[in-house]
Amino acid sequence: MLLEARGIVKTFGSFHAVDGADLTLAENELIGLIGPNGAGKSTFFNCLAGEARPTLGKIRFRGADVTALSSAAHAGLGLARTFQVPIVFEGMSVRENVMVGAFLRHPARRRAEEKADEVLEFTGLAAQADMLATALGTAGRKRLGIARALATEPILLLLDEALAGLTSAEMEGAIALVERIHARGITLVVVEHIMEVIHRLTRRVLVFNQGRVIAEGTPAEVTHIPAVIEAYLGRRAQGSPESRAP
Amino acid sequence: MRASLRRVLIAIAILLAIAPVLTQDAFYQRIAALVVLAAISASAWNVIGGYAGQVSFGHSVYFGIGGYAALLAFTKLGLPPIAGAPLGILASFVLSAIVGLPSFRLRGHYFSMATIAIAALAGLLVTNWGYAGGAIGLMGPATPRSPADLLFRSPLPYYAIFLVVLAILLVLTWWMERSRMGFYLRAIGSGERAAASLGVPIRRYKLYALFISGAFTALAGSLYAVMIGFIDPDSGFGILVSVNMVVMAALGGAGTLFGPLVGAIILVPLEETTNALLGGGGTGAAYVAYGVIIMLIARFSPGGLAQFLPRIAARKSPRAA
Amino acid sequence: MILLQLAADGLLLGAVYALFSSGLTLIWGMMNVINFAHGDFVMLAMYVAFFAFTLLKIGPIFFVPLAAMALFGLGVLVYVALVRHVMRGPMLAQILSTFGLALFLRYAALWAFSANFVSLPDNLVGGVYQLGGIRLSASHLLAGGTALVLTLGMHLVLTRTDLGSRMLAVSEDRVAASLVGIRAERMQALAWGLGAAATGVAGGLIVLFFYVSPEVGNAFTLLAFVTVCLGGFGSVPGALIAGLLIGVIESFSAYWLGPATKDVVVFALFVVLLWVRPQGLLGRA
Numbered sequence: 001m002l003l004e005a006r007g008i009v010k011t012f013g014s015f016h017a018v019d020g021a022d023l024t025l026a027e028n029e030l031i032g033l034i035g036p037n038g039a040g041k042s043t044f045f046n047c048l049a050g051e052a053r054p055t056l057g058k059i060r061f062r063g064a065d066v067t068a069l070s071s072a073a074h075a076g077l078g079l080a081r082t083f084q085v086p087i088v089f090e091g092m093s094v095r096e097n098v099m100v101g102a103f104l105r106h107p108a109r110r111r112a113e114e115k116a117d118e119v120l121e122f123t124g125l126a127a128q129a130d131m132l133a134t135a136l137g138t139a140g141r142k143r144l145g146i147a148r149a150l151a152t153e154p155i156l157l158l159l160d161e162a163l164a165g166l167t168s169a170e171m172e173g174a175i176a177l178v179e180r181i182h183a184r185g186i187t188l189v190v191v192e193h194i195m196e197v198i199h200r201l202t203r204r205v206l207v208f209n210q211g212r213v214i215a216e217g218t219p220a221e222v223t224h225i226p227a228v229i230e231a232y233l234g235r236r237a238q239g240s241p242e243s244r245a246p
Numbered sequence: 247m248r249a250s251l252r253r254v255l256i257a258i259a260i261l262l263a264i265a266p267v268l269t270q271d272a273f274y275q276r277i278a279a280l281v282v283l284a285a286i287s288a289s290a291w292n293v294i295g296g297y298a299g300q301v302s303f304g305h306s307v308y309f310g311i312g313g314y315a316a317l318l319a320f321t322k323l324g325l326p327p328i329a330g331a332p333l334g335i336l337a338s339f340v341l342s343a344i345v346g347l348p349s350f351r352l353r354g355h356y357f358s359m360a361t362i363a364i365a366a367l368a369g370l371l372v373t374n375w376g377y378a379g380g381a382i383g384l385m386g387p388a389t390p391r392s393p394a395d396l397l398f399r400s401p402l403p404y405y406a407i408f409l410v411v412l413a414i415l416l417v418l419t420w421w422m423e424r425s426r427m428g429f430y431l432r433a434i435g436s437g438e439r440a441a442a443s444l445g446v447p448i449r450r451y452k453l454y455a456l457f458i459s460g461a462f463t464a465l466a467g468s469l470y471a472v473m474i475g476f477i478d479p480d481s482g483f484g485i486l487v488s489v490n491m492v493v494m495a496a497l498g499g500a501g502t503l504f505g506p507l508v509g510a511i512i513l514v515p516l517e518e519t520t521n522a523l524l525g526g527g528g529t530g531a532a533y534v535a536y537g538v539i540i541m542l543i544a545r546f547s548p549g550g551l552a553q554f555l556p557r558i559a560a561r562k563s564p565r566a567a
Numbered sequence: 568m569i570l571l572q573l574a575a576d577g578l579l580l581g582a583v584y585a586l587f588s589s590g591l592t593l594i595w596g597m598m599n600v601i602n603f604a605h606g607d608f609v610m611l612a613m614y615v616a617f618f619a620f621t622l623l624k625i626g627p628i629f630f631v632p633l634a635a636m637a638l639f640g641l642g643v644l645v646y647v648a649l650v651r652h653v654m655r656g657p658m659l660a661q662i663l664s665t666f667g668l669a670l671f672l673r674y675a676a677l678w679a680f681s682a683n684f685v686s687l688p689d690n691l692v693g694g695v696y697q698l699g700g701i702r703l704s705a706s707h708l709l710a711g712g713t714a715l716v717l718t719l720g721m722h723l724v725l726t727r728t729d730l731g732s733r734m735l736a737v738s739e740d741r742v743a744a745s746l747v748g749i750r751a752e753r754m755q756a757l758a759w760g761l762g763a764a765a766t767g768v769a770g771g772l773i774v775l776f777f778y779v780s781p782e783v784g785n786a787f788t789l790l791a792f793v794t795v796c797l798g799g800f801g802s803v804p805g806a807l808i809a810g811l812l813i814g815v816i817e818s819f820s821a822y823w824l825g826p827a828t829k830d831v832v833v834f835a836l837f838v839v840l841l842w843v844r845p846q847g848l849l850g851r852a
Contacts, residue, residue, distance in 0.1 A: 075445030537671025
């Protein structure tokens with residue numbers, strides 16, 4: 001087992017953002033995490049990445065307890081993540097942005113640079129390497145976020161809505177990139193809204209609602225589970241799901 | 247691009263080296279020495295405030311520690327003032343550890359607020375510390391007892407000493423900028439969350455930056471005390487001491503190697519000449535202008551003057567290195 | 568008895584601290600921007616009141632509202648001309664902008680009014696009341712009472728009125744608020760106006776019993792920081808309780824340590840507080 005999260009609870013005051021969620025991941029799996037807005041996916045995700053410490057529960061990564069470790073320590077162990085809204089490092093070129101990630105395993109500048117160039121080639125950003133990162137558009141920034149995370153040479157990569165807000169052409173490119181990352185032997189967890197993407201990329205999905213995993217199975221299976229349909233339609237009917245996000 | 251950058255820098259270096267010799271006027275020589283001294287403390291501020299993006303309004307505390315260490319070494323131990331400099335640096339490390347460890351949990355505005363409070367607190371404590379001269383301050387030696395007192399009639403020797411220290415600091419910063427530490431600091435400055443996700447140990451690197459920044463600011467304070475031969479709570483711990491560092495670094499370009507030096511070259515002569523022309527009231531006028539400059543930078547050009555250079559400051563292509 | 572006297576003095580002064588601090592906390596709560604010039608706003612209001620009295624010969628009933636209006640205008644101007652543009656920029660620009668403003672105001676005042684301390688005549692609001700052995704001067708009572716009422720009033724406006732709920736909506740989610748037709752920019756300008764008006768009233772009240780000089784602003788800025796930090800960033804009731812507490816702490820430390828070092832205790836408290844509970848003593852994580 002690569003990653004094992006048991007009984008994760010995360011509360012903010014009296015609000016239970018995550019209310020007892022479990023996840024097990026085998027080496028080189030590619031799983032999806034879906035659910036309506038405010039279902040607790042992001043908070044669960046933050047717990048896995050070490051950004052939020054679960055109120056209750058345990059997370060083991062390659063057998064070691066990582067529940068209380070910092071986000072930087074997670075990266076050191078090979079557990080990397082991207083952000084839904086990508087934060088690029090201002091005043092740095094695309095290559096320099098990626099080098100920040102590469103320095104984790106390669107303290108010497110020259111080696112970090114080589115690693116960054118290799119990742120830029122792999123992610124299709126080589127042509128923009130010398131541009132200021134802030135000059136990239138949404139698709140470019142998301143790709144840069146993935147490139148930076150890859151430069152830390154992760155075993156497990158958590159992608160937070162890496163495809164949201166892209167045009168259909170950009171989305172094709174991004175799906176192909178995720179598949180290539182998977183083909184490299186990296187385990188992936190993708191949080192997505194777009195069911196089509198989930199259908200094409202994953203063979204196993206977890207459906208979140210109200211802080212719990214309410215269904216698990218293949219994308220085709222879960223979309224026919226009544227609880228899932230209700231979770232999606234029910235919440236949409238209530239309107240303004242944004243307001244519940246912590 | 248790289249070659250032209252080098253040419254500009256060499257020109258600045260030569261200018262700095264010969265500027266005071268060109269003029270026989272001690273007034274201008276003194277200004278030149280003060281430019282370099284201000285460039286040292288502004289460049290030191292730049293390590294934490296510019297590169298790491300932790301805006302300190304309390305760096306006067308380090309400057310004051312250095313200044314008081316020098317003149318305490320003289321008045322209490324009878325040593326040459328410069329012998330106090332290592333003690334000042336040592337004290338700066340202790341302060342960085344005390345201040346840095348807890349306060350680096352604070353980000354952005356919180357850190358800046360904390361530094362203002364710490365500086366105000368330090369100023370109050372020193373003013374009420376009779377042993378260190380209280381509100382009156384401390385004097386240096388009136389006549390040189392030995393060459394080690396570094397008491398010269400001409401500003402030129404001071405200019406030379408300051409230039410050596412500045413060169414050391416800039417080379418250190420240049421090396422840092424190109425190494426992992428420089429990348430990490432800049433990443434921390436523009437997004438701590440993203441930096442942490444890439445394995446950057448945020449607090450450790452901020453602390454490194456504060457150690458370097460504080461030590462050189464303390465050294466600048468010692469050098470100031472050696473040259474001026476006097477330090478009091480205002481000239482050591484006053485908020486304007488911090489303001490000078492911030493405005494010079496921000497004007498030239500916070501987070502760039504030569505930004506603080508450029509800021510010092512522009513602002514110190516302005517301040518000194520307005521002081522000379524307007525007398526005591528001139529200080530107020532200079533700081534009104536500083537306030538306006540800071541607002542204009544914030545509003546129109548957060549990168550300082552370096553933002554207007556054709557990308558040379560921002561774009562040091564690693565390929566060409 | 569002396570303890571009661573100190574506590575009473577502290578509470579009355581603390582109410583004024585609470586008033587200008589709630590201005591700071593309102594601005595912070597609305598847009599996560601710290602006004603480093605907040606104490607200098609108070610200083611400016613004190614000068615407005617002082618000159619209104621000496622030049623226009625008008626009393627507190629007129630000069631306090633005048634100072635409030637003047638500062639309201641300044642607050643809106645600062646938002647429109649400066650803060651609005653740096654808010655979403657780099658952190659450096661956000662922090663530098665109001666810090667530059669503080670420098671500008673402080674040294675422009677120094678230039679215009681000189682460094683001399685000036686004050687209003689002691690007997691402007693004269694009289695001392697005896698209350699069970701405690702002596703309360705009329706000027707302190709007027710200042711403390713007015714400040715208390717206005718701070719509570721600000722809290723009620725923010726929580727009980729339509730305007731308040733629109734401001735709250737902007738502070739919680741700017742984009743969502745715009746979607747339902749709230750003009751976020753206008754609400755934020757209003758927050759700066761009200762936040763600055765609070766310093767206007769506070770300055771007009773403090774000047775009744777406190778000297779003015781261009782450099783008093785720094786201490787007020789720090790007092791506002793510690794009050795907001797203690798009360799929780801963004802909370803007006805928190806600022807009220809914290810302001811009263813700070814007033815009492817200051818009053819006691821001035822008595823025990825001497826007036827010159829009274830601020831040591833308050834500033835040290837602030838530093839310790841920032842270290843151990845950056846979210847504020849009464850605030851939530």
